[in-house]
Structures are given as C-alpha cells and as structure tokens.
Amino acid sequence: MTRTAWLGAALLASGCALHQPAAEPASLEQQVLAAERAFAASMATRDLAAFESFLADEAVFFNGEQALRGRAAVLAHWARYFEDKQAPFSWAPDQVVVLASGDLALSTGPVRDPQGRTVARFNSIWRRETDGRWRVVFDKGSPLAQ
Numbered sequence: 100m101t102r103t104a105w106l107g108a109a110l111l112a113s114g115c116a117l118h119q120p121a122a123e124p125a126s127l128e129q130q131v132l133a134a135e136r137a138f139a140a141s142m143a144t145r146d147l148a149a150f151e152s153f154l155a156d157e158a159v160f161f162n163g164e165q166a167l168r169g170r171a172a173v174l175a176h177w178a179r180y181f182e183d184k185q186a187p188f189s190w191a192p193d194q195v196v197v198l199a200s201g202d203l204a205l206s207t208g209p210v211r212d213p214q215g216r217t218v219a220r221f222n223s224i225w226r227r228e229t230d231g232r233w234r235v236v237f238d239k240g241s242p243l244a245q
Contacts, residue, residue, distance in 0.1 A: 127197040131204040131225050134233040135192040143189060147174070147181045153235055155226060161239040188212055190221050202227050210240060219243060 141149035224237035
C-alpha cells in the first residue's frame with residue numbers, strides 16, 4: 100500500500116472513531132428531558148453552580164431583545180435569580196424533539212410564577228457535547244399568546 104493510501108485509510112478510520120452514532124431517538128429524548136429537569140431543579144434548589152454546569156461555553160440566552168452571549172454573561176445576569184430563598188419562577192419541559200443526528204435537541208414548556216400560574220414558555224436548544232453531556236446553547240422565553 101502506498102503512503103497516500105495508508106494516510107487516507109488512517110484519516111478515514113480516525114473520522115469514524117470520532118463520530119458517535121446516534122442512539123435511539125426515544126433514548127435521546129429521555130436524556131434531554133432528564134437534563135432539562137435537572138437544569139430546572141437547579142433553580143428550585145437555588146444552586147447556581149449546578150445551573151452553570153448545564154450551560155455550553157458559547158451559550159446565548161435572550162433577555163428581551165438583548166442576547167447574552169457566553170457562559171459568563173449568562174451567569175452574570177442570571178445570578179440575581181438565585182439570590183432570594185424562594186425561586187422567582189420555575190419551568191418544566193412538556194415537549195422534547197431531537198434531530199436524527201442525535202446532536203441537537205429542542206425542549207419547550209411552561210414557565211410558572213411562585214404561585215404556579217403559567218406566565219410564559221421557554222424554548223431551549225441543547226447540544227450533545229463531546230463528553231456526551233447535553234448543554235444549553237440557546238434559550239429564549241416567549242410571553243403567552245393572548
């Protein structure tokens with residue numbers, strides 16, 4: 100085999116080793132549901148460090164029309180929501196959809212005030228990172244339709 104053929108075979112083999120095949124869609128949806136529920140639990144338990152662990156380094160969270168770009172910016176803004184003993188809101192997923200590639204997912208569901216009234220909906224895009232963990236890359240809330 101020529102040097103070029105060996106190099107081509109090695110590159111092909113390394114590319115195959117880096118790409119993880121997607122798991123079954125239902126299994127991936129369960130993984131994202133679990134991640135989203137644990138993410139929401141970080142607010143309920145007032146655990147900012149746990150909240151941070153679900154953020155991708157390049158996460159983008161919308162604050163009205165303004166986009167908070169990067170983990171540090173998101174944390175700087177969201178830290179205020181972790182200051183009081185009682186969470187100012189809660190959320191829970193009611194729908195998760197994962198791409199066939201198994202790398203991106205959408206989670207959405209109601210946002211509730213402390214009295215349990217639905218006040219908005221959240222929409223989060225999750226990415227499966229190289230370590231296999233799902234982390235939020237985009238997050239945007241939407242007011243309820245009138």
